[in-house]
Amino acid sequence: MDSPKIFRQWNLKTYKDMFDFFDGQRSRLKCGKNEIVLDIGCGPGDLTSKLVPSYFPPGTRLIGSDISQEMVTYAQVNYSNEMITFKQLDIGSDNIWNRWEKESVNKIISIYVLHWVPNLRQAMVNMYSLLKENGAMFLLLPSQIPFMTILGKIGENEEFMQYTKGAKYFHIHSTDYKVLIEDYTKMLKDIGFREVDVINKEKCFHYSCYEALYDAVRSLDPYLKDIPENLRERYSEVIQNIAYNDKGVTLEPESGFVRIDYRLTYIYARK
Numbered sequence: 001m002d003s004p005k006i007f008r009q010w011n012l013k014t015y016k017d018m019f020d021f022f023d024g025q026r027s028r029l030k031c032g033k034n035e036i037v038l039d040i041g042c043g044p045g046d047l048t049s050k051l052v053p054s055y056f057p058p059g060t061r062l063i064g065s066d067i068s069q070e071m072v073t074y075a076q077v078n079y080s081n082e083m084i085t086f087k088q089l090d091i092g093s094d095n096i097w098n099r100w101e102k103e104s105v106n107k108i109i110s111i112y113v114l115h116w117v118p119n120l121r122q123a124m125v126n127m128y129s130l131l132k133e134n135g136a137m138f139l140l141l142p143s144q145i146p147f148m149t150i151l152g153k154i155g156e157n158e159e160f161m162q163y164t165k166g167a168k169y170f171h172i173h174s175t176d177y178k179v180l181i182e183d184y185t186k187m188l189k190d191i192g193f194r195e196v197d198v199i200n201k202e203k204c205f206h207y208s209c210y211e212a213l214y215d216a217v218r219s220l221d222p223y224l225k226d227i228p229e230n231l232r233e234r235y236s237e238v239i240q241n242i243a244y245n246d247k248g249v250t251l252e253p254e255s256g257f258v259r260i261d262y263r264l265t266y267i268y269a270r271k
């Protein structure tokens with residue numbers, strides 16, 4: 001997921017989901033004068049710079065951040081301006097305070113990121129510390145999505161284990177909705193958030209064909225860079241086979257579209 005350009009090509013689904021989430025949160029997203037909004041896991045920066053500003057008044061300062069220095073550099077070169085800057089951050093690290101300041105931001109947003117962070121509690125603790133008093137965070141993360149199950153299965157595939165082992169990239173969530181809501185609510189309240197709202201959403205998205213879905217999987221694949229060139233074709237076959245048999249992926253016979261069914265979690269929490 002270090003390649004900003006490839007990622008961008010296949011990431012349009014994110015736009016749709018972000019609008020849906022933010023439109024439902026408009027009143028809570030309202031900003032006062034000169035507020036600072038931190039986007040965690042901004043990727044190539046296009047979402048931060050093109051869409052996010054439409055929810056905030058002029059004068060708001062946006063900081064996009066990402067664990068990948070490659071993403072941050074790409075975003076800084078292509079999208080920084082007087083309102084938006086980008087800076088590296090691993091939100092799951094327990095040592096971010098040499099480069100970041102406690103109680104320094106008014107709002108945190110994070111779209112499709114936290115399922116990549118193994119230590120979710122540490123990430124939430126960091127976000128709590130980054131927020132000013134009365135600050136709020138808005139997090140969108142998938143709780144069940146074919147990309148996660150497909151990539152999870154690739155990680156367990158014996159044929160490629162020597163290249164994928166060691167890379168435990170996913171935070172696999174419980175699929176029991178009620179438990180998920182209870183778990184998040186309890187964790188956030190324990191950390192100190194005063195107001196917490198966790199919602200689950202069922203969603204679907206259509207790809208024009210299987211190839212488009214495979215490309216989307218490839219754009220997220222954390223193992224691909226370590227697969228030797230001479231094994232790439234076989235590796236693609238394995239991915240396609242796994243995706244084809246995934247329960248969340250169906251071919252719609254009439255339209256020929258490939259449909260994925262997935263579940264998102266929307267989290268709002270105020271300090």
Ligand SMILES: C[S@@+](CC[C@H](N)C(=O)[O-])C[C@H]1O[C@@H](n2cnc3c(N)ncnc32)[C@H](O)[C@@H]1O
Nearest residue numbers: 014041042043066067068090091092111113116
């Ligand atoms: C699926 S992309 C989402 C990008 C962007 N938010 C969007 O919706 O277009 C996930 C991003 O999270 C970043 N990421 C993964 N783990 C992270 C961490 N621990 N801290 C910050 N960013 C992280 C990845 O580098 C990647 O750019």
